[in-house]
Amino acid sequence: MKKLYILFLSLTSLLFYSCGDQNLDYIPNIAPADVSNIQPTYNLISYQDELNIKPVVKDQSEYDYLWSLYSANYNVFDGGVPKAVTLATTKDLSYKILLTPGKYILTLNVKNRRTSVTNIVTSDLTVSTLNMTGWYFLKDNGVTTDFDFVHKEGRIDNWIAYYNDGRSLQGKAVKAVFATNYKNTLAGSDLYSVFLVGSERDAMILRVDNGKIVKDFDNMFFTKPAVRKVQNVLQPVSTFEMNLINDGKMYTMNKGALFANPPASNYILSPVAAVGAVILAFDDVTKTVIGFASSAFTTQNAAASALKNMNADPIWYGIYPGLRGAGLALFRKADKDGFLVKLNATYGPLAGLSNSIVGSKVVPAAHGLMSADVIGGNYDADYIYYAKGNLIYMTDYASLPESLQITLPAGEVVTCIQHVKYPLPASGVISTVDFLAIATYTAGNYKVYLHPISSIGTIQPLAKPNYEGTGRISTIQYLEQGSGSRVF
Numbered sequence: 001m002k003k004l005y006i007l008f009l010s011l012t013s014l015l016f017y018s019c020g021d022q023n024l025d026y027i028p029n030i031a032p033a034d035v036s037n038i039q040p041t042y043n044l045i046s047y048q049d050e051l052n053i054k055p056v057v058k059d060q061s062e063y064d065y066l067w068s069l070y071s072a073n074y075n076v077f078d079g080g081v082p083k084a085v086t087l088a089t090t091k092d093l094s095y096k097i098l099l100t101p102g103k104y105i106l107t108l109n110v111k112n113r114r115t116s117v118t119n120i121v122t123s124d125l126t127v128s129t130l131n132m133t134g135w136y137f138l139k140d141n142g143v144t145t146d147f148d149f150v151h152k153e154g155r156i157d158n159w160i161a162y163y164n165d166g167r168s169l170q171g172k173a174v175k176a177v178f179a180t181n182y183k184n185t186l187a188g189s190d191l192y193s194v195f196l197v198g199s200e201r202d203a204m205i206l207r208v209d210n211g212k213i214v215k216d217f218d219n220m221f222f223t224k225p226a227v228r229k230v231q232n233v234l235q236p237v238s239t240f241e242m243n244l245i246n247d248g249k250m251y252t253m254n255k256g257a258l259f260a261n262p263p264a265s266n267y268i269l270s271p272v273a274a275v276g277a278v279i280l281a282f283d284d285v286t287k288t289v290i291g292f293a294s295s296a297f298t299t300q301n302a303a304a305s306a307l308k309n310m311n312a313d314p315i316w317y318g319i320y321p322g323l324r325g326a327g328l329a330l331f332r333k334a335d336k337d338g339f340l341v342k343l344n345a346t347y348g349p350l351a352g353l354s355n356s357i358v359g360s361k362v363v364p365a366a367h368g369l370m371s372a373d374v375i376g377g378n379y380d381a382d383y384i385y386y387a388k389g390n391l392i393y394m395t396d397y398a399s400l401p402e403s404l405q406i407t408l409p410a411g412e413v414v415t416c417i418q419h420v421k422y423p424l425p426a427s428g429v430i431s432t433v434d435f436l437a438i439a440t441y442t443a444g445n446y447k448v449y450l451h452p453i454s455s456i457g458t459i460q461p462l463a464k465p466n467y468e469g470t471g472r473i474s475t476i477q478y479l480e481q482g483s484g485s486r487v488f
Contacts, residue, residue: 032119033110034058041124042106044097046210047163048130053093055121057110064111065091069125072103101129101209129209130156132482137439138176138197139446139471145169145199147176148469157469160197160204163211171201173474177235178484179242179255182207182214186256193482196242198230203244208482221251221259231271235486236279236293237321243279243292245269250281252295263296274317275486276327276345282314289314289329291350303355312339315370318377318384319345320488323425326358328382328397330369338363338370342382342397361400368393368402376417376436377488379425383457385436387414392438394457406461412440412447416473419453422485432480439473440465446473 037056044051057063067087084107087095093108104125111118134151136159146168147159161168176197182205183191193208205215217228229247236243244251244259248268251259267290270282278293289307291298300307312331315338319327325346331339342358343349349356363369372386372393382397390408395401408414416439421431435450436459447465478485 032117033063033112035108035110035119035121038108038121039123041126043126043128046097046099046101046127046129049097051093051095051097051106051125053108055091055108055110057091060091062113063091064113065089066109066111067093067095068107068109070105070107072105072124097127099127099210100207100212101127103127131159131208131211131479133480134478135448135467136176136195136477136479137446137448137467137469137473138173138475138477139469139473140171140173140199141444141471142172143170145171145173145197145202146471147195147197148471150467155469159211160206160213164213167213169197169199169202169204171199173472174198174200174230175233175487176475176477177233177242177487178208178477178479179235179239180483181239181255183256184214186254188256193484195477196233196235196244198233198244200230201228203230203233203246208479208484215258219258220253222257223261225249225251231269232273234273234275234279236275237277238294241294245271245273245281248284250279250292250297260295265297267297270314272314272317274319274327274488276319276321276343276350277325277347278350280317280319280327280329280343280345280350284313287311287313291352293347293351298350298352301349301352301355304349304352304357306339306357306360307341310339316375316377318375318488319343320377320379321345321424321486323427324379328377328384330363330375330384332370336365336370338365338367340397340400359397361397363400367395367400369395369400374414374417377419378436378453378457379419379421379488380453381457385417385459387417387438390414390440392417392459394459396457403458405459406451408438408440408449411442413442415439415441415446416476418476419488420450420476420478420485421488422478422480423483424486433478433485437476439476441472445470448473448476 068084106123106125108121130151137148149156149159182194195206197204203217227247232245234243242253249262253259267283273281278291287310312333315330317329327343327345329341341360348354374387376385390412392405394403418437420437422433438449440447448467450466451459
């Protein structure tokens with residue numbers, strides 16, 4: 001149907017173009033051109049492939065040529081007319097594919113210069129992308145932030161700059177999250193996946209399929225904050241919203257709109273925040289754990305009074321939404337001891353409708369966890385991993401042992417520990433990717449180690465890193481067929 005519509009549009013335009021200057025009744029031969037060597041379908045990868053077609057046209061010097069491209073992403077019954085993009089006016093086509101992935105209709109108009117009779121040849125063009133499956137490493141070089149992307153056929157270093165004329169985020173990397181159901185307007189039906197990326201002085205929303213910047217810090221807010229201080233980015237369980245903490249304030253975007261002004265409060269939020277059934281945050285003024293959902297703050301239930309007026313600061317949240325619905329939160333008290341809390345991360349408890357505290361215990365100040373460089377958790381159980389220099393330890397909520405797991409090469413500084421689990425566990429769903437990912441930095445370069453995790457949480461040394469590159473990694477993200485892992 002769409003191809004017939006394209007043909008109709010092409011013929012109509014040609015009719016208007018050629019009528020009036022010739023009487024075809026007196027032209028003895030008005031047969032269309034004899035065209036061959038054009039395939040009915042082409043499948044190419046954007047930003048990698050080039051479309052090269054060399055048609056065979058009998059008496060080719062007698063014709064004019066016009067290559068056009070139409071997007072097939074429209075509904076002919078809506079009355080919209082697809083706009084043609086002219087690719088070439090030569091017989092042979094050589095066109096570098098820089099298109100948004102999707103389906104297109106390619107047409108070649110072969111017009112007889114003497115008779116104006118035109119033959120229209122159409123082909124289906126499907127443009128795909130390598131971006132949909134692989135590892136994304138958010139990194140910085142101290143000045144700018146970008147992704148390195150590793151896929152099955154190779155890699156794209158500085159992925160954001162690659163697709164955006166050399167532009168990256170300014171400042172050191174903060175965090176990146178994968179988000180579905182993004183759209184250009186509230187009423188829009190064209191949904192696509194994005195990354196929400198934050199650096200210390202910048203933020204961007206980036207299409208996954210073509211890498212293009214959709215929004216940046218200057219145009220993603222209804223009222224742009226006076227201070228550019230991005231501290232965290234979050235994808236809540238509600239996939240129709242995204243959140244960003246900037247300069248201690250929580251901003252919410254309904255996808256298709258912009259980040260709205262923060263709700264009225266006296267809160268100054270800590271950068272430490274995580275996603276359960278609601279977002280778990282922390283007010284640095286009152287030293288109190290708070291929740292955030294649907295553009296509103298929630299307070300903890302009276303039974304969770306240990307999370308209010310704590311005289312402590314958050315160090316790390318390991319909150320696990322989905323099937324597990326639980327988590328851990330670690331605080332440093334004024335006396336330097338730690339306070340480790342086991343939480344029910346389902347909606348009612350985190351929203352303050354019931355007690356969110358499952359249990360708690362003191363972590364002595366001398367415990368290695370309290371002086372760790374980086375901390376990471378385990379989605380499946382109450383294990384905690386932490387780095388001290390090039391040493392990786394494991395402990396657990398039950399008894400707080402300090403168990404040395406691996407010793408990395410001397411000089412490697414750990415910058416990121418994440419449990420990368422895809423897809424997020426659900427009833428009947430088995431994770432195909434399940435690693436404790438550890439990123440290190442030394443002499444301007446990173447290494448990424450993907451450690452299988454045993455049933456008791458332990459990991460073993462690897463003979464060599466899985467990936468290497470330049471810069472310092474802050475977030476590791478895995479995508480498969482356009483869907484991404486959550487950042488715990």
